[in-house]
Amino acid sequence: MLAGCGRGGERDELSAANVLYELGHAALEGGDFRKALRFLGTLKARFPFNPQTRQAQLEIIYCHYRLGDQDSAVEAAREFERENPRHPSVDYAIYMRGLALFARQPGRFGRLFRIDYSRRPVLSAGESFDAFAQLTARYPESEYAADGRRRMVFLRNRMARYENHVADYYLRRGAWIAAANRARFAVENYHGSPEISESLKIMARAYRQVGMDDLATGAELMLATNFPGEQAESDRPRRRFFFF
Numbered sequence: 001m002l003a004g005c006g007r008g009g010e011r012d013e014l015s016a017a018n019v020l021y022e023l024g025h026a027a028l029e030g031g032d033f034r035k036a037l038r039f040l041g042t043l044k045a046r047f048p049f050n051p052q053t054r055q056a057q058l059e060i061i062y063c064h065y066r067l068g069d070q071d072s073a074v075e076a077a078r079e080f081e082r083e084n085p086r087h088p089s090v091d092y093a094i095y096m097r098g099l100a101l102f103a104r105q106p107g108r109f110g111r112l113f114r115i116d117y118s119r120r121p122v123l124s125a126g127e128s129f130d131a132f133a134q135l136t137a138r139y140p141e142s143e144y145a146a147d148g149r150r151r152m153v154f155l156r157n158r159m160a161r162y163e164n165h166v167a168d169y170y171l172r173r174g175a176w177i178a179a180a181n182r183a184r185f186a187v188e189n190y191h192g193s194p195e196i197s198e199s200l201k202i203m204a205r206a207y208r209q210v211g212m213d214d215l216a217t218g219a220e221l222m223l224a225t226n227f228p229g230e231q232a233e234s235d236r237p238r239r240r241f242f243f244f
Contacts, residue, residue, distance in 0.1 A: 017043055017050040024056060033063040054080075058089055061096045065103070073100035091135060095144035098131030102151055129155040160186045160195035167202045180206035180215075187222075197227040
């Protein structure tokens with residue numbers, strides 16, 4: 001009799017978990033992400049070890065992302081990765097973490113009003129880049145890897161532009177070594193970005209100003225080798241940055 005009751009309790013639990021999941025999934029499919037979070041969150045809290053709960057966790061990440069709550073999306077993704085390191089969908093969790101961090105980058109508003117974001121701090125760009133790098137390294141065949149690589153290119157260029165902006169700031173104020181160091185950081189960390197041509201020009205000019213001619217010549221040689229047609233000029237016009 002006790003065994004029969006036990007089996008009945010398990011069936012009831014499974015049934016309740018299935019109902020919660022179906023209600024949450026239906027709400028998600030219908031675009032009601034807040035309602036979906038209520039059902040899926042209840043499932044996760046009440047039945048943490050139910051088979052449906054893992055899928056619910058993945059859908060919770062997506063709901064937070066669609067609601068614009070990127071911090072919660074990142075935390076939910078990290079929780080899933082931490083608790084399910086060998087789950088077949090962990091690549092999706094890593095991708096969504098990178099995507100939520102990426103969503104903090106400038107969007108249509110900035111482009112519409114032509115705001116120069118090269119001078120703005122890169123915020124979570126580095127964390128987003130690292131998430132996509134982890135995804136593409138661990139799961140190169142993942143269906144999300146190609147998009148991750150495209151976003152890495154954007155983020156790499158974004159971060160290199162910001163380093164150049166800071167280096168240019170130092171350059172215009174005569175802080176030659178600080179300018180050279182910042183530009184060198186871009187060269188060393190964002191290899192392959194077209195922004196590196198500007199970094200090398202800054203390095204060449206800054207090193208010339210402090211008499212480090214060997215380093216200046218080295219930067220000019222790298223510029224000529226990697227960016228044919230580009231030239232470092234000590235008296236070239238400086239780019240203007242407009243502040244909002």
